[in-house]
Amino acid sequence: xxxxxxxxxxxxxxxxxxxxxxxxxxxxxxxxxxxxxxxxxxxxxxxxxxxxxxxxxxxxxxxxxxxxxxxxxxxxxxxxxxxxxxxxxxxxxxxxxxxxxxxxxxxxxxxxxxxxxxxxxxxxxxxxxxxxxxxxxxxxxxxxxxxxxxxxxxxxxxxxxxxxxxxxxxxxxxxxxxxxxxxxxxxxxxxxxxxxxxxxxxxxxxxxxxxxxxxxx
Numbered sequence: 713x714x715x716x717x718x719x720x721x722x723x724x725x726x727x728x729x730x731x732x733x734x735x736x737x738x739x740x741x742x743x744x745x746x747x748x749x750x751x752x753x754x755x756x757x758x759x760x761x762x763x764x765x766x767x768x769x770x771x772x773x774x775x776x777x778x779x780x781x782x783x784x785x786x787x788x789x790x791x792x793x794x795x796x797x798x799x800x801x802x803x804x805x806x807x808x809x810x811x812x813x814x815x816x817x818x819x820x821x822x823x824x825x826x827x828x829x830x831x832x833x834x835x836x837x838x839x840x841x842x843x844x845x846x847x848x849x850x851x852x853x854x855x856x857x858x859x860x861x862x863x864x865x866x867x868x869x870x871x872x873x874x875x876x877x878x879x880x881x882x883x884x885x886x887x888x889x890x891x892x893x894x895x896x897x898x899x900x901x902x903x904x905x906x907x908x909x910x911x912x913x914x915x916x917x918x919x920x921x922x923x924x925x926x927x928x929x
Contacts, residue, residue: 761795761905764853764878766870768901770863773802782862782900783814783854783881783892790874791909794822794843798836799855800863800901801829807859809835810888813843816850818891826855834903844909852881853904856888863901874908 764784782799797811809829813822824837845851867878880900883892 761907762870763903763905764873764875765868765899765903767868768800768865768899768903770800770802770865770901772864773804773861775861777804777860778884779807779856779858779886780860780862780882780884781812781854781856781888781890781892782902783812783852784878784899784902785850785852785881785892785895786875786878787850788845788847788874789876791847792845792874792906793909794839794845794853794904794906796836796838796905797824797853797855798834798903798905799826801832801835802861802863803832804861805857805859807857808888809858810856811837811839812852812854812856812889813839814852814854814891818893820889820891821851823889845906850877852892854881854892854900854902856890858886858888865899865901867897867899874906 794813797813799809799811801809809826811822811824811826812820815821822839822841822843824839826835826837829835867880869875869878880896880898881892882894882896882900883890
């Protein structure tokens, strides 16, 4: 049995598969996340990873050449795991860039340098150690730029996003990784990929049924 509900833009589609063994049936949902929008190269994976943003359009270019840490702050309404971070690079931002995840206590939860950057456009880095965020926890994802020149835009978060209170953040500092405490309702072209904790994994009881069904069709 397969089931695919109709979906609105920015929402995930779930495919259900029934695993039968005798009279027992386990219904397992396998996510096929897809989040995209005009002017944005959001990607999806069959593991359930999805983007924070549905789309991003640069409304103005930053002429500020000062070093600073930029971020996007929010609260998780469901437990998630952050796996990749990306930012939109302007051609003038030719300095070094480092991705960070900060906790509500301002501690650095993860740090990863961007390497092999293109001259402009979306730059992406995979975290060596994915960061697990508990439901109800506040956190900030962002990056350090030594040369400033960052884009500005509005937030376009998909319907059904597991985050609330999404807001921009910044802190002028030449110290890479300084927590950005200042709130600003501006999207600085920061995005990340995340997965709901537990999504994409077959529960143990369903796995046992699946194995039995192979032995006893």
